[in-house]
Amino acid sequence: MTVAPQIPGRIEAALQEAIATAQAGSAPPKLASALHYAVTPGGARIRPTILMAVATACGDDRPALSDAAAAALELVHCASLVHDDMPCFDDADMRRGKPAVHKAYGEALALLTGDSLIVLGFEVLARAAHHDPMRAARLVGTLAQRTGSPGGICAGQGWESEDSIDLSAYHQAKTGALFIAATQMGAIAAGQEPEPWQELGARIGEAFQVADDLRDALGDADSLGKPVGQDAVNGRPNAVLEYGVDGAIRRLKDILGGAIASIPSCEGEAMLARMVRAQAERLTPVHARV
Amino acid sequence: MTVAPQIPGRIEAALQEAIATAQAGSAPPKLASALHYAVTPGGARIRPTILMAVATACGDDRPALSDAAAAALELVHCASLVHDDMPCFDDADMRRGKPAVHKAYGEALALLTGDSLIVLGFEVLARAAHHDPMRAARLVGTLAQRTGSPGGICAGQGWESEDSIDLSAYHQAKTGALFIAATQMGAIAAGQEPEPWQELGARIGEAFQVADDLRDALGDADSLGKPVGQDAVNGRPNAVLEYGVDGAIRRLKDILGGAIASIPSCEGEAMLARMVRAQAERLTPVHARV
Numbered sequence: 400m401t402v403a404p405q406i407p408g409r410i411e412a413a414l415q416e417a418i419a420t421a422q423a424g425s426a427p428p429k430l431a432s433a434l435h436y437a438v439t440p441g442g443a444r445i446r447p448t449i450l451m452a453v454a455t456a457c458g459d460d461r462p463a464l465s466d467a468a469a470a471a472l473e474l475v476h477c478a479s480l481v482h483d484d485m486p487c488f489d490d491a492d493m494r495r496g497k498p499a500v501h502k503a504y505g506e507a508l509a510l511l512t513g514d515s516l517i518v519l520g521f522e523v524l525a526r527a528a529h530h531d532p533m534r535a536a537r538l539v540g541t542l543a544q545r546t547g548s549p550g551g552i553c554a555g556q557g558w559e560s561e562d563s564i565d566l567s568a569y570h571q572a573k574t575g576a577l578f579i580a581a582t583q584m585g586a587i588a589a590g591q592e593p594e595p596w597q598e599l600g601a602r603i604g605e606a607f608q609v610a611d612d613l614r615d616a617l618g619d620a621d622s623l624g625k626p627v628g629q630d631a632v633n634g635r636p637n638a639v640l641e642y643g644v645d646g647a648i649r650r651l652k653d654i655l656g657g658a659i660a661s662i663p664s665c666e667g668e669a670m671l672a673r674m675v676r677a678q679a680e681r682l683t684p685v686h687a688r689v
Numbered sequence: 690m691t692v693a694p695q696i697p698g699r700i701e702a703a704l705q706e707a708i709a710t711a712q713a714g715s716a717p718p719k720l721a722s723a724l725h726y727a728v729t730p731g732g733a734r735i736r737p738t739i740l741m742a743v744a745t746a747c748g749d750d751r752p753a754l755s756d757a758a759a760a761a762l763e764l765v766h767c768a769s770l771v772h773d774d775m776p777c778f779d780d781a782d783m784r785r786g787k788p789a790v791h792k793a794y795g796e797a798l799a800l801l802t803g804d805s806l807i808v809l810g811f812e813v814l815a816r817a818a819h820h821d822p823m824r825a826a827r828l829v830g831t832l833a834q835r836t837g838s839p840g841g842i843c844a845g846q847g848w849e850s851e852d853s854i855d856l857s858a859y860h861q862a863k864t865g866a867l868f869i870a871a872t873q874m875g876a877i878a879a880g881q882e883p884e885p886w887q888e889l890g891a892r893i894g895e896a897f898q899v900a901d902d903l904r905d906a907l908g909d910a911d912s913l914g915k916p917v918g919q920d921a922v923n924g925r926p927n928a929v930l931e932y933g934v935d936g937a938i939r940r941l942k943d944i945l946g947g948a949i950a951s952i953p954s955c956e957g958e959a960m961l962a963r964m965v966r967a968q969a970e971r972l973t974p975v976h977a978r979v
Contacts, residue, residue, distance in 0.1 A: 425858035426839030430847035434838065482804065487796035506777035508850050510800065511843050514772065517804065518837035521811045525830030532822035539829055540815030547808035548724065549716030553801050557720035560798050568715035 403670070406451045409462075410444050413470035417523045421515060433504045433512040434519075438477045442495055445678065446581045447473045449603060452674045453585025453596060456667025461534065465588040467527035468538050471520035472584060475542060476577055478516035479552050481509055488556070489629070517546070537587045545580035552576050559635070566636055574611070575604030595663040599671075602658035603678065609651045610682035612638040616647075648683070655679045693960070696741045699752075700734050703760035707813045711805060723794045723802040724809075728767045732785055735968065736871045737763045739893060742964045743875025743886060746957025751824065755878040757817035758828050761810035762874060765832060766867055768806035769842050771799055778846070779919070807836070827877045835870035842866050849925070856926055864901070865894030885953040889961075892948035893968065899941045900972035902928040906937075938973070945969045 418438055422431035447469035454465035484491040484499040485506060492502050501509035521539055528535035548554040555573025558564050579600035583593035616639035618627045630637040638647045659672045708728055712721040737759035744755040774781040774789040775796060782792050791799035811829055818825035838844040845863025848854050869890035873883035906929035908917040920927040928937045949962045 421838040424839045425855060425862075426844055427847035427851050427855075427858075429850050430838055430844060478804075482800055485800070487800060505850065508847065510772060510775070510777060511847050511850075514768075514803070514807065514836075515838045515841075515843040515847075517807055518833050518841065518843065521829055522833035522837060525826050525833055528823070528826030528830070532826045533818070536815050536818030536822045536825050536829075539811055539826075540818070543808050543812035543815055546804075547812060548711040548720055548805045549714045551805075551808065553805040553808065554716055554720060557717035557798065557801050557805075560719055560795065560801075561717050565715060565717075568717075572715075 403452060403455055403674075406448055406455070407444065409451065409466055410447045410469050410473065411441075413466040413523075414438055414441070414473055417470045417474060417519055420522075420526075421519050429504060429508055430511055430515065433500055433508050434515060436503060437481050437500050437512050437516060438474065440495070441473070441477075443681065444473060445607070445681075446476055446577050449578065449581040449600070449674070449678070450585040450588075452667075452671055453582050453599075454589045455585075456665050456671050457586055457589035457591045458666070459589050461530045461588060461590070463527050463530050464534055464538070465585065467523045467535075468542075468584040468588045471523045471538070471542055472577065472580055474516045474520040474523065475546050475552075478513040478520070479556075479577075481516070482513040483556065485509055488559075489633075531590075534587055534590065537593070538584055541583050541587060541593060542580055545576040545583075550576060564636070569636070570605070570608055571601065574608040575601050578604030578607065598661040599658055599663075599675075602654050602661055603675065606651055606654040606658065606679070606682060609638045609647055609654065612640075613644070613647050613651070613683075616640070617644070651679075651683065655682075693742060693745055693964075696738055696745070697734065699741065699756055700737045700759050700763065701731075703756040703813075704728055704731075704763060707760045707764060707809055710812075710816075711809050719794060719798055720801055720805065723790055723798050724805060726793060727771050727790050727802050727806060728764065730785070731763070731767075733971065734763060735897070735971075736766055736867050739868065739871040739890070739964070739968070740875040740878075742957075742961055743872050743889075744879045745875075746955050746961050747876055747879035747881045748956070749879050751820045751878060751880070753817050753820050754824055754828070755875065757813045757825075758832075758874040758878045761813045761828070761832055762867065762870055764806045764810040764813065765836050765842075768803040768810070769836075769846075769867075771806070772803040773846065775799055778849075779923075821880075824877055824880065827883070828874055831873050831877060831883060832870055835866040835873075840866060854926070859926070860895070860898055861891065864898040865891050868894030868897065881955075888951040889948055889953075889965075892944050892951060893965065896941055896944040896948065896969070896972060899928045899937055899944065902930075903934070903937050903941070903973075906930070907934070941969075941973065945972075 418435050421434050450469045481500045483489055485501050491499055500512050524535050524538050545551045558569040582596040582600035586593050586596045615627050615630050658675050662668050662671050708725050711724050740759045771790045773779050775791050790802050814825050814828050835841045848859040872886040872890035876883050876886045905917050905920050948965050952958050952961050
C-alpha cells in the first residue's frame with residue numbers, strides 16, 4: 400500500500416534539482432558526474448520518505464521547506480555511504496548494485512564527492528530559507544547535530560576507531576541519528592516542535608539496525624545491496640549474534656510496535672502508523688517473513 | 690601594526706567554544722581529540738581575520754553572528770587542510786609543524802575529522818541564528834556556495850583530478866573561494882549586501898595564491914609550514930613557474946593594489962586598507978621583502 404503517492408516524486412525532483420545546481424557552470428566534469436552517480440539511482444529513500452510523511456502529518460504548510468529538508472537529509476545520507484565505502488572504512492567495492500564511488504572514480508573524487516554532498520545538503524536548506532528563515536535555521540541545526548559530533552553519524556562511525564565501544568552511543572549515533580533527523584526535520588519543516596518526534600525516529604532507527612543485522616547475518620545480499628556477513632568478519636556488534644535469528648525478529652516487532660505507540664497526536668497519526676507498518680514489511684528480511 | 694586588537698581573541702574563543710560542543714557528552718574520545726588537534730594551534734587565521742575586519746568595517750551590529758561566521762569559516766578551512774593532506778591528495782606528513790591528522794590518528798579518523806568540522810561549521814551558524822535568522826541563512830548559503838560545487842574549494846580540488854584544467858575556475862575555486870566567503874560573510878554578518886565585497890575577497894585570494902606559489906618555489910618551508918617544491922613535483926600550476934620570481938612579486942603587488950582600490954565605501958575603509966597592507970607584508974616571502 401502506498402501511503403502518500405506524491406512523496407517519491409517530490410523527493411526525486413528535489414534531489415535532482417539539488418544535484419543540477421552543484422553540476423552547473425564551471426564544475427569539474429568528473430566531480431559533477433560523481434555527484435549524480437552517488438545519488439542516483441537511489442535506494443529506498445527511507446529517510447526522506449519518513450521526513451515527508453511526518454511533514455504531511457503535521458500539515459505540510461511550507462512544502463518547499465519539506466522538499467528541501469528531504470533532499471538535504473538524503474544528500475547527507477548518500478555522502479555517508481560514499482565515505483563509509485572507502486578503503487579506510489568498509490573497503491566495499493559495490494553499493495546499490497554498482498561499483499562504489501571510489502571504485503568508479505578513484506579515492507580522491509570519492510572523498511570530494513562526499514564532502515560536496517554534505518555541503519550541498521546545507522546549501523539546499525539555505526536556498527529555501529526565504530520561505531521561513533527561522534525554520535530553515537532549525538533544519539540546518541538539526542541536520543548538523545545528527546550528522547556531526549557528538550550525536551551524529553560521524554561520531555557513530557568514529558566509535559569504530561575506539562578500542563572499547565559505548566554500544567548505546569554507537570548505535571544511536573551511527574544508525575539512529577539520521578532517522579531522528581528525519582522525524583524531527585519533518586516536524587520543523589511544517590512548523591512544529593521537534594522534541595515530541597524524537598522517539599519515533601529513534602525507534603525506527605533501532606528497527607532499521609536490527610533489520611540490517613538480520614540481512615547481514617541471513618545473507619540477503621540482493622536486498623541489502625552490499626556484501627553480507629561483514630559484521631562477523633569485522634567483529635562489529637550485531638543483534639543476530641547477540642539474540643539469535645528468532646530473538647532478533649521478535650525484537651524488531653517489539654521496536655516497531657513501540658514506534659507506532661510513540662507517534663504524537665496529530666491529524667496524520669493513522670497515516671503515519673500505516674507508514675511505519677509499510678516500512679516494517681520492507682525491513683523484515685524475505686527469509687524471515689511469515 | 691595591529692589593525693583591530695580584539696579580533697584574534699574573538700576568533701579563538703569562538704573556535705574553542707565550537708570544538709567544545711563537538712567534544713561534549715558521548716563523543717568518541719579519539720575523534721574528539723582529533724577535532725581539537727586539527728584546529729589548534731592554528732595558522733595565521735587569515736580568513737576569519739579578514740571576515741572580522743569586514744564585519745567591523747560594516748558596523749558589526751550583531752557581534753555574535755560575526756563570531757559564528759568567523760568560526761564557521763575557519764572550521765571549514767581546517768577541514769579542507771585535513772582532507773587535502775590525506776594520501777589520496779597531497780599525501781603530506783606534516784602540517785603547521787606537527788604530524789598531519791591522518792599521520793597522528795589514522796586515515797579513518799582524519800576523514801571523519803574533516804567531515805565533522807565541515808558539519809560543525811554549519812552547526813555554529815545555526816546556533817547563532819536567533820540573533821537574526823535571515824542573516825544566518827545567508828551565511829549558511831554563502832559558506833556552502835564557497836565550499837562545495839561548482840564554485841567552492843571542493844570543486845577547486847576536483848579540478849586536480851581532470852586531464853585538462855580550467856585554470857581560472859581552478860584557482861578561483863581552490864584558493865579564492867574561501868577569501869570571497871571571508872569578505873562576503875563579514876558583510877552579511879553585519880547586515881550588508883555581500884555583492885560589493887566579492888572583488889576584495891577574490892583579489893586577496895589571488896594574492897594569497899601567488900604568495901603561496903612564491904613560498905613553494907623559494908623554499909620558505911618554515912613560514913609555509915609544509916614541504917616546499919611540491920608544485921613542480923606534482924606538475925601543478927604555479928605563478929613563479931609562469932612569470933619568474935620577479936614577475937610573480939610584481940604581480941603580487943599589483944593584485945594587492947587592486948584589492949585596496951576595490952574596498953567599498955564604508956566607515957572602516959581606511960582600517961581595511963591597513964589590514965590588506967598588513968596581510969601583504971605577511972604574504973610576501975622573507976626572501977623577497979625589500
